[in-house]
Amino acid sequence: xxxxxxxxxxxxxxxxxxxxxxxxxxxxxxxxxxxxxxxxxxxxxxxxxxxxxxxxxxxxxxxxxxxxxxxxxxxxxxxxxxxxxxxxxxxxxxxxxxxxxxxxxxxxxxxxxxxxxxxxxxxxxxxxxxxxxxxxxxxxxxxxxxxxxxxxxxxxxxxxxxxxxxxxxxxxxxxxxxxxxxxxxxxxxxxxxxxxxxxxxxxxxxxxxx
Amino acid sequence: xxxxxxxxxxxxxxxxxxxxxxxxxxxxxxxxxxxxxxxxxxxxxxxxxxxxxxxxxxxxxxxxxxxxxxxxxxxxxxxxxxxxxxxxxxxxxxxxxxxxxxxxxxxxxxxxxxxxxxxxxxxxxxxxxxxxxxxxxxxxxxxxxxxxxxxxxxxxxxxxxxxxxxxxxxxxxxxxxxxxxxxxxxxxxxxxxxxxxxxxxxxxxxxxxxxxxxxxxxxxxxxxxxxxxxxxxxxxxxxxxxxxxxxxxxxxxxxxxxxxxxxxxxxxxxxxxxxxxxxxxxxxxxxxxxxxxxxxxxxxxxxxxxxxxxxxxxxxxxxxxx
Numbered sequence: 203x204x205x206x207x208x209x210x211x212x213x214x215x216x217x218x219x220x221x222x223x224x225x226x227x228x229x230x231x232x233x234x235x236x237x238x239x240x241x242x243x244x245x246x247x248x249x250x251x252x253x254x255x256x257x258x259x260x261x262x263x264x265x266x267x268x269x270x271x272x273x274x275x276x277x278x279x280x281x282x283x284x285x286x287x288x289x290x291x292x293x294x295x296x297x298x299x300x301x302x303x304x305x306x307x308x309x310x311x312x313x314x315x316x317x318x319x320x321x322x323x324x325x326x327x328x329x330x331x332x333x334x335x336x337x338x339x340x341x342x343x344x345x346x347x348x349x350x351x352x353x354x355x356x357x358x359x360x361x362x363x364x365x366x367x368x369x370x371x372x373x374x375x376x377x378x379x380x381x382x383x384x385x386x387x388x389x390x391x392x393x394x395x396x397x398x399x400x401x402x403x404x405x406x407x408x409x410x411x412x
Numbered sequence: 413x414x415x416x417x418x419x420x421x422x423x424x425x426x427x428x429x430x431x432x433x434x435x436x437x438x439x440x441x442x443x444x445x446x447x448x449x450x451x452x453x454x455x456x457x458x459x460x461x462x463x464x465x466x467x468x469x470x471x472x473x474x475x476x477x478x479x480x481x482x483x484x485x486x487x488x489x490x491x492x493x494x495x496x497x498x499x500x501x502x503x504x505x506x507x508x509x510x511x512x513x514x515x516x517x518x519x520x521x522x523x524x525x526x527x528x529x530x531x532x533x534x535x536x537x538x539x540x541x542x543x544x545x546x547x548x549x550x551x552x553x554x555x556x557x558x559x560x561x562x563x564x565x566x567x568x569x570x571x572x573x574x575x576x577x578x579x580x581x582x583x584x585x586x587x588x589x590x591x592x593x594x595x596x597x598x599x600x601x602x603x604x605x606x607x608x609x610x611x612x613x614x615x616x617x618x619x620x621x622x623x624x625x626x627x628x629x630x631x632x633x634x635x636x637x638x639x640x641x642x643x644x645x646x647x648x649x650x651x652x653x654x655x656x657x658x659x660x661x662x663x664x665x666x667x668x669x670x671x672x673x674x675x676x677x678x679x680x681x682x683x684x685x686x687x688x689x690x691x692x693x694x695x696x697x698x699x700x701x702x703x704x705x706x707x708x709x710x711x712x713x714x715x716x717x718x719x720x721x722x723x724x725x726x727x728x729x730x731x732x733x734x
Contacts, residue, residue: 232646233679234672235639238595319604347604359604370551 211247211346219269219279229276244276247346252278254316254345261314264307264341283341285329291338292323292372300328301377303340305384308364311342313388317356319347322367358397361385413469413483413505414700415462417498418490418518419542420449422458424465425696426473426480429704431528434473436690436697437465443580448570455493462501469696477509484703487515487717488724489543495720503718514703515717519726520554521698523547524705526658529685535654537645537673540661540694541566541581544607544641546648547726549734554726557648558605565637566663568609572616572633576626587666590634591627598636605647607640638669642676649682659686662693709733 217226229244248271255278258265266280285291291300304326311318318325327341349356361382368377385391416423420443426435439461441454470477485502488495499515506513523536535548535557544560563571566583573582596619599611616633620626645657657677663669670686677684691697711733 232639232643232676234642234675236592236595236635238597239600239635239639242597243600363604 216282217279222269223282224269224279225266225282227278227280231276245273248273248276248278251346251348254348254350255280257350258311258314258316258342258345261316263310263314263316264339265345266341266343283327283329283343285327285339285341287324288326288328288340289323289371291328292368292375297372298375298377298380300338300340301375301380302384303338304364305381306387307340307342308360309385309388309391312357312360312394313390315350315352316345317349317351317353318342318345318360319349320344321360321364323364323371324367354393354397355401357394358401361394361398362401413466413480414516414521414696414698414703415466415483415485415498415502415505416518416521416694416696416699417455417458417462417494417501418486418488419494419694420454421694422461422465422498423694423696423699424462424469425698425700426469426475427697427700427704429481429708431701433528433697434475435469436695437468437472438693438695439465445579446574448574448580449491451491451493454491455497458494458497462497465696466501466505477505477511480509480511482514482700482703482707483511484514484516484699484706486518486521486699487719488721489518490720490722492720492722495722499718499720512707512713513718514706514711514713515720516699516702516706517554517724517726518694518699519543519545519547521702522660523549523554523658524702525660525687525691525698526656526685527705528691528701529658529687531656531658531683531685533654534656534658534685535645535648535652536658536660537641537664538660539565539641539663539669541570541663543661544609545726546605546645548648548652548654549731550652552731552734554731556726557651558607558644561603561606561608562610563613565609565641566661568613568637569633569663572613572620575617576620576629581662583663583666586630586633587668589627590630590668592631592635594628594631595635596624596628596632598632600636600640602640602643605644605651607644609637609640612636634666634668638666638672641669642672645673646676646680649680655682657682657684659684660692664692665689706733 212227212229214227252271255268268280270279325344329339414425420441423438441457483502483506485498522538526534538545542564544565546558569583578585598615601608674684
């Protein structure tokens with residue numbers, strides 16, 4: 203994981219939590235927003251993200267463990283996951299091995315009633331395939347834009363965001379088919395895949411006028 | 413020369429290849445008190461106004477028709493009857509003077525006008541009555557990174573203004589009335605990269621009906637809606653890594669919106685370009701400029717270019733001219 207990373211929402215830094223190496227995610231305040239609005243948004247979003255992380259780890263998903271939530275300081279402290287950003291791992295010679303794992307993991311996230319909200323290749327952590335035969339392990343981070351929902355439309359949006367991120371940065375992998383094939387293994391995937399097809403027909407995403 | 417007629421403004425602009433604005437003539441349809449823009453009435457207004465605007469523009473630019481290189485018009489998106497009057501005027505003028513004719517996208521024109529301000533590859537925060545979008549160029553297409561899921565931000569302001577007894581357009585009147593710093597909390601609806609304004613409108617109308625004073629409500633509406641727009645623009649900047657922000661659309665004339673956008677840009681180390689009010693609102697200059705940019709970039713007119721398209725999407729056409 204890139205430390206001292208500044209996203210659109212928050213700054214992520216390395217820290218220590220009772221002797222354990224950890225990371226701290228701090229939402230940076232926006233001075234263009236009215237202070238009362240800022241306080242409300244930070245509290246709402248921090249709470250939502252913490253809840254989703256808890257829900258995900260209770261369901262056994264590979265996510266960071268939440269150590270602490272501090273609404274006043276607008277921070278979350280959580281375990282630091284070992285590994286490399288999927289964004290980088292996909293560039294390795296055998297990068298394509300991650301795609302089925304990625305499709306499977308997104309299906310698992312959806313299966314427990316979570317919408318990630320921003321499943322780009324920078325929000326997955328890949329660990330270990332160096333010896334070639336052992337399958338690597340993939341974890342997911344940053345539920346800051348997520349929601350608890352079983353809505354196929356939102357699942358389809360997740361898929362669309364992930365596909366767009368793969369097409370934009372890793373077009374050489376032709377990721378679509380292997381990713382969707384793995385997602386399709388999930389026995390409840392049909393609705394989301396159907397919505398995905400409809401979504402891609404819409405003006406916003408379509409390449410041919412529908 | 414560019415002809416604009418997507419909504420309530422009929423505009424004719426002339427721009428030189430160097431980006432010098434030689435003429436910017438406009439006539440704005442004002443609906444009767446208490447009502448909004450009726451497409452047919454606006455179109456009738458444009459029919460009456462456009463011939464005079466074309467003559468005025470040529471006079472301002474001190475050019476004869478045969479000195480023009482191109483007639484561009486806004487093909488869409490917009491109100492059908494209004495679009496057709498602009499297209500008809502452009503077609504008639506182009507054919508009469510044997511000039512090439514090119515239909516262009518209105519939203520992209522708002523973005524490209526930012527290049528006249530000094531931007532090179534910006535994100536556009538486009539806030540008007542009908543359109544609320546965050547647009548940028550990526551992978552040979554103009555992409556919509558975020559947009560409203562229901563009504564346009566200006567439409568929300570105008571609708572509230574109408575219900576509160578203010579004249580059309582309501583946005584500038586609300587701006588003048590807004591008084592803080594106490595903030596009444598209203599629904600703040602950013603979903604990923606998109607935003608929604610109808611919940612905010614409903615809540616504000618309910619508070620107005622319950623007797624809340626207009627200055628306080630106007631302030632809350634502006635603070636909430638503009639923060640949503642700036643947040644989505646900021647996400648698009650972070651997502652794309654672009655370092656320029658351009659403001660466009662009638663709502664981008666609002667001083668508080670400009671201030672918020674500038675603050676956001678400064679904190680992100682992003683340059684913020686806020687075109688003059690004349691170029692933020694609908695105008696013929698930006699249509700002329702986009703037409704020129706496309707023509708100079710080798711764009712070849714497609715058969716469908718000679719037809720208006722009310723739902724002309726920003727991201728529909730592959731960009732071959734950049």
